[in-house]
Amino acid sequence: MKLLQRLNIDKYLLMLIGAVVVASLLPVRGAYAEVFSLATKLAIALLFFLHGARLSPRTVLKGMTHWRLHLAVFASTFVLFPILGLLVGLLAPTLLPPALAMGILFLCVLPSTIQSSIAFTSIAGGNVPAAICSASASNILGMFITPLLVGLLLSAQAGGLSLEALGAILLQLLAPFLLGQALQRWIGGWMARHGKLLGLVDRGAILMVVYLAFSEAMVAGLWAQLSAAALVVMVVVDMALLAAVLAVTTWASRWLGFSREDEITIVFCGSKKSLSSGVPMANVLFSSQQVGSVILPLMLFHQIQLFVCAVLARRYAQMKKPPRQ
Template sequence: MRFRFRPDTFIIILLTVVLLASLIPARGGFVAYLGYLTDFAVALLFFLHGARLSRDAVVAGLRHWRLHLVIIAVTFVVFPLIGLALAPLSPSLLTPTLYSGILFLCVLPSTVQSSIAFTSMARGNVPAAICAASASNILGMVLTPVLVGVLLHTQGGGVSGNAVIAILLQLLAPFVAGQLLQPLIGGFVRRHNRVLGLTDRSSILLVVYGAFSKAVVAGLWQTFDLTTLLVMALVDIVLLGGVILVTTYGSRLLGFSKEDEITIVFCGSKKSMVSGIPMANVIFPAQAVGAIVLPLMLYHQIQLMVCAAMAQRYAARRPPDAGTPAEGGNAAKKEAATSV
């Protein structure tokens, strides 16, 4: 099967919003209304994620604790260590703000839908992928702000108490509320998956437009040139390649099956833009968010293209009727929360 590298449709829309914010940034009183609308959309997003997450899928997947422990270690330990190893690039090749964006990228949780979709495509352990990706996002709401505070403290930054409270109120509280109501509304939310997908994308577009508007007004595009952006993209490629090598050969050294290796590679190497952009909007100063999320936006598109190619290579190595993990593909579609 021939694979063509083509940009994700949502990334094209996202870049269009960045262009719109660059040409017509939000100004004046409209900024306040945009902020209220964005806060509501993000809270609704996390509420729906909590309502959608099936407890049965989590319980079933938790039985494979070694696999989940490896994925969590890669997501919240290996990634940050690689990010710290890239410190010599700042400020010579990357500005301090862009390097902070790299560190922020390194402490984000995994994606959900794309991790599961690629695992299913490659005939990996889909039920474990559902649990691992969901657990990563739940833990990320607590671990990401903490790790941002630890890592950026060494860079002269940190997370304020107000930011932690904002995360608890705007992200974690709606998620918990949704999970508590899951027995009542979970089935309805899962049956209307398109609503969740629309909420995902709408909230991200609102955050990106607001963040880049503030950044443009503050002089974002006067700060970065094309060379800097190309270097940043190269850093993202190196980061992704390093993690893929660690997850691939690490899972083999630890004696995991091929199906589990596939799950570890795809769940361990992903970073969530759905969780990342709203968190950046809460954690960082408004004028810095646009630059902070640039590495994440580039990484997201790179990870989609690379992992799509890898999934097809994995699938080609096994007979179509080998094993049963691929049968979880339908479950993956039902449990997946977001494509980004």
């Protein structure tokens, strides 16, 4: 532990890397994968219940009415990202195979994540109520906006919208949060005194999502479908996209005069792309032969955003701490 402190290595980042290594060597599969997937969903539901129980209804209402923040997040998710995706597409013939280039553009029109956006916002000390509202609205609106953007930018046939993903959002995320809100009057004080519990659930839920997502990639054998050169180029493109959006959202938040807490929310909610929404959408919008290649850039981006944002969230949190006397 002292060595890690001297080297300034983030312990949570090491835990994320450990989850990827374990998933690579021992991916969960079959019936065990179904059980672990259920456990992950329960952990995420618990996370939202605890957030609902900790936040007062007045605070949540204030987060819902923060329209300038939500507009900034939506602009990053559904305007900035697609523009960057189109710019990448101009270079795609010399960089990536057509299927992977399509996957990059599909990644750019997806909604934001919910659980990791809120978890990282909480870890960093941002505006959690606004993050909950913004990320949830992004996913709900994404059910409609993403297929329209896919049809506009990729000329794909959007064979209808799936209500299953929308139902999962309402059942897994919104319902536990509302239950926590209903019980906040009685358990809110206890939650305020045990803030470490929420932090453990935040980090634990993300670790479970990382392990499950990487296990699914290993079991599906998607990595074997690519050459090493194409994989490296795709990782670089994903990293460049994330870096560009993080830079723009940080600069724009400060230029527009948002508070530090709101800046954190905009940065984390506006830079994420949802794997849990993207995969079922890809299954609806693309043929079965295309789905594997289309979601591969998203799966890589999902891992990259978790690692980068874990470090960024920890840095924001450290900046908030008062200096030692």
